[in-house]
Amino acid sequence: MFLKEIRLILLLKVIQHIYCDYLGLPHFESEWLTIEAQSMLSDLYVEHGLASVPGLVEVLVKAVDGPNKDFIFKAIGNGERDDDLNDNYGGIIYIYNDKEVRVMAPKRANSQNMVKYGVAIYTGEYPFWLGINNQKSLQAKVKVRCWKASELLTPCFSTTGHFMAAGSNKLGETYLELSHSLDDYPALVKVRANMIDGLDPGWYTDAQGSALISFDTMRYRHLTGGLKYAYDNNTIRIWTSSWPSPSGAMFTRYDGWGNQNVLTGITTKGLVDVFAWCNLEVFVEETMHFGPAHKLEDFEIALPISVPVSQMIMTSVTVEVEDGPNKGYLFEGVGSAMSNFLDTGGQPCRYGGLIYAYNDTILRIWRPGDVTGAAVCIPDTMGFGTNSQSSQNGKLIFKVYQIYEQAKENAPMRFVCSHFKLLGSDVAYNDNPIDIQKMTSVPLCYQACSQHSACATYAFHNETCQIYNTTDASLLFTKKQSQVWGLKFRATNP
Structure with missing residues (x-):
């Protein structure tokens, strides 16, 4: 068994001088809803009824078949690519506003490919992705959870309204570095953008911890970008595409996602909000090292106690980078693979992300296996290459937060x-x-x-x-x- 650390924090454990907070129960939670890639069920509008933009949104994705049946994956906030490449891709994406959460799976729009490459759950394929129980499934279940901003636990740090613009020639509009002055790692950090242009003005997109795909140039069929972030005990870093307009994107869901089949309309501009919560009550915490530098690497961890994933908890998976300009920073894990095997790819990585899924007793991970992939990938085409990152090794931190007392x-x-x-x-x-x-x-x-x-x-x-x-x-x-x-x-x- 390779080197790993397991730390179990039992319920009601009293830690002297430390006060633990609770996010609180979600003010809206949907049932498990069926979503299916490449069908009319690839697009769901879920009304949350809060009459305001939620302060926190979580979309869970549950496998309904395959070797990871009933495991919970993560939905993400950006489509990353369209349907025109002859490579598999997958995942569930979402955006939200003051009325509803829109959840989308891949659906071919105008691709000339007879094969419909996009699926709802995709963990990649060997040797480009390493892990056990690799899966590619069209159908899944999704659950939407929303917290009302006015009743959510007050963040220990927040800042709102920072203008960012993908494709801008100004560094400060494609890269932000914000000091949170907490002198410690926050328990939970969320970054989002209120989109200004494109197909979805007024909607919000949540940032991710890694680029899932990266190209050496931007052109038709090769548009990507997104909003990425990381944080340490002092600073929060945020990137968006610096590829010249109109190719760089802050958010994209056109041409290959959902039912609308629109062929243009990327979002390039948004107002970025950052929220951090501290001292959250932890039910379970586990850490492990992964990557080619660790010879006895494992891709499945038995949790020390049964985690009630069907109950009111929230999970968090982050990767602590062990090298490069972001050493010590935490990057959020992702929910799906978006392969890039045909393109020569961007620098310093052409695809990336650490995929994770869990059930009551097991945590599974999948990571890039090729030297051109990275568990944390921040391409040179984001933030003009400022603190770009390509890390195959890292420390995974898995936390289960108890959100009610x-x-x-x-x-x-x-x-x-x-x-x-x-x-x-x-x-x-x-x-x-x-x-x-x-x-x-x-x-x-x-x-x-x-x-x-x-x-x-x-x-x-x-x-x-x-x-x-x-x-x-x-x-x-x-x-x-x-x-x-x-x-x-x-x-x-x-």
Whole structure:
């Protein structure tokens, strides 16, 4: 077994002088929705109902078949390439505004290729990608989660409205370096851009930690770019394409993504926001070294305890770079491969990203295997080559954050009865209860539940929202001002 470090932080562990915060429950969470590349299901519009731009958005991608069935992958914020190259590519991309989240899978638009290369889940192919259980699947499930900005945990650092422009001849519009003055690594960092031009003005795109594809020149069928970022204990660095306009892109989803089949319309300009959160409660943390420099490399890790991926947690995978101008910086992992085997490629890397997926008990990774690929790739065509990076080796940091507080023992209790509407069977119900009633005793709650065909009973402390399961008196989880039915514990009437 190769060198790896595992650190388990147990629930309710008390760390002296350290106060842990919680992001809080998402204010919107969708069901698992079917998405399918190369079909009319390649484009989903999911209304979040927040009446404002979410402060934080997460789109999870679950494999429904193949060797990674039920594993969770990451959606990303940029299409990176179109459908015209004779190379496989894949993944799920998303953008969002004050009304909805748009989620897209690959779909051939005008490509002359008879083969439809784009898929929903793609982990690459040997020898260009290394890892176990390589997969290429057209169909997947997606789940959208949104946090309302006004009710989200206050960031320990934030700055908004920084103008950036792909294709600009000004360094300061294609590369930003911002000091966060925290003197420590933030627990979670998100960078996004409010797009100004292109097909999606007013929509937001989230930045990624690596370029997935890079070209030696920009021309028809060879347009890429995006918004990339990294951070350390003092600074946040942000890159976008510096390839001369109109070829450089901050965001692209045209010609090969979703159902609209538009052939032009890249986004080049946006207002960039940065948010960082500190001292988040960590449920599990694992680190491991990977890359050709580590002879006993592993691509699958058994988690030390079962991680409740179906419950209210948030995961984070970052890569700490071990060399180059960004040594010590953390770059976010990615959710899919976008191969570049035919083009001579950009410098110092022609494709990149560290792909990861997880379930309750296992974390899997895939990394570039060719010398032209890199787990962290920041091409010379971004930020005029400022702090460009190509790293095959690194340290992976996997964290699972608990986003809600556990109830304390011996809290005074009241009872809440949640009524759910049947969906045509004795075991399936819709997400939201059709009624919530607070009761003073368990019998009264059961009596109210008997009016409906489904019921979930909780002991509930009205002031602190501390919740207990009345069946076995075990503690459930909660957060102040959260919605009880967001926990989705269900039971049928006898």
